[in-house]
Amino acid sequence: MTTRIAIIGGGTGGLCLAHGLRKAGADVSVHERSRTRTERLQGYRVHINPQGSAALHECLPPELWERFLATTGTTGGEFSFVTERLKDLMVIDSELTWSPDPASNHHSVSRISLHQVLSDGLDGVLHHGKEFVGYRREGEVVVCEFADGSTVEADLVIGADGANSRVRKQFLPEAERIDTGIVAIAGKHPLTAETRERLPVRLTDGPSLVMPRTGAGLFSAPHELDGTASVNDETASYDPVLFDNTSSYIMWAFAADNRRYPDGMSSWDGEALRALVLDLIDGWDPAFKELVAGSPAGSVSRLPVFTSKPVAPWPTSNITLLGDAIHSMTPFRGIGANTALRDARLLCRNLVAARETGDVRTAVADYERQMRDYGFAAVRDSERSARQFVSENRVSRAMARGMFRFFQAIPPLKRKAFSDQGTS
Known part of the structure; x- marks a missing residue:
């Protein structure tokens, strides 16, 4: 049967x-x-x-x-952990994660x-x-x-x-x-020849995880296409910047505990959310402000984390x-x-x-x-x-940053610790 x-x-x-x-x-x-x-x-x-x-x-x-x-x-071959001043904490090289077989890559x-x-x-x-x-x-x-x-x-x-x-x-x-009490605000910055000139290679060529001293974090990752990929569907009609079938862009997401955000944020539009993130990253490297400010308001949204x-x-x-x-x-x-x-x-x-x-x-x-x-x-x-990403504990954040620097300084240990990165 x-x-x-x-x-x-x-x-x-x-x-x-x-x-x-x-x-x-x-x-x-x-x-x-x-x-x-x-x-x-x-x-x-x-x-x-x-x-x-x-x-x-x-x-x-x-x-x-x-x-x-x-x-x-x-995405670029390197996954970097950086400070809010865009200083490297640790870089995972492509040799640690790349496979010649697409089915295991x-x-x-x-x-x-x-x-x-x-x-x-x-x-x-x-x-x-x-x-x-x-x-x-x-x-x-x-x-x-x-x-x-x-x-x-x-x-x-x-x-x-x-x-x-x-x-x-x-x-x-x-x-x-x-509800974890964590809220992310995410957006997309178009990746063009012009934006490549304004943004540092660390952001345009590979994923980066930003670890400030406490309380929040930001993840960014470029998504590059050569313009030939297509969803091959004549009924699809959408803005290629916001809906990305053939456009290259950098995705970013800022996350923090909900208590760091103002009341009533759940009803804000993309423009207001973008302005809020710019305020929250005041004092970070200017490249991060460029990344956020250059993202169309329509690509910015609030994402409660469950x-x-x-x-x-x-x-x-x-x-x-x-x-x-x-x-x-x-x-x-x-x-x-x-x-x-x-x-x-x-x-x-x-x-x-x-x-x-x-x-x-x-x-x-x-x-x-x-x-x-x-x-x-x-x-x-x-x-x-x-x-850990949104931890308010300065001591634990300092220890994490120190651990990444330690691994970066001793390549054999980094290779052993991160050779299976992303497989679990």
């Missing part, structure tokens, strides 16, 4: 899983609330680490894997371009305009209900519907997300969860999308293997056991990094 698999949510993890299952000949469908494939054209750069690259390579058909590679940009990609690639090649599988409202059980069958009144029957339902997952809220109501909390093991059934729907995390280690892709790869492997044994329940149980371990470990690591 064929197992009918319904994936709720057409984000990164859900679409990657759909491709892997379809490639294996499984009966799979994806139900996405967006009305069209271009409705989700939003977001910033995403870093795909070797775990994410391996998952995409394994699950995507060869032609889409090549398209993914064609739409990726580059790091990639920089626009979230928009990634979503467009993953949405391709799923005719008859990906269904738009399907806003999930709940499910009911009819014996061993799960009936998914949508806002338009339609339903779909499935033998296995996978909630991949993001951090505010409705599947999770019904299936695991005890699984909660909490995180999930670990959930005790639950009884395995014919409903499970993937990605942010179960282990959403802060953006401070850049591993949320990669963990969702790791979920997709593992669950795909297990379900494909279960076609031989017919034991889908055991396949799902094994996935859930492994996913809880590495998924919530990633959540904890990400939250710890977020707390």
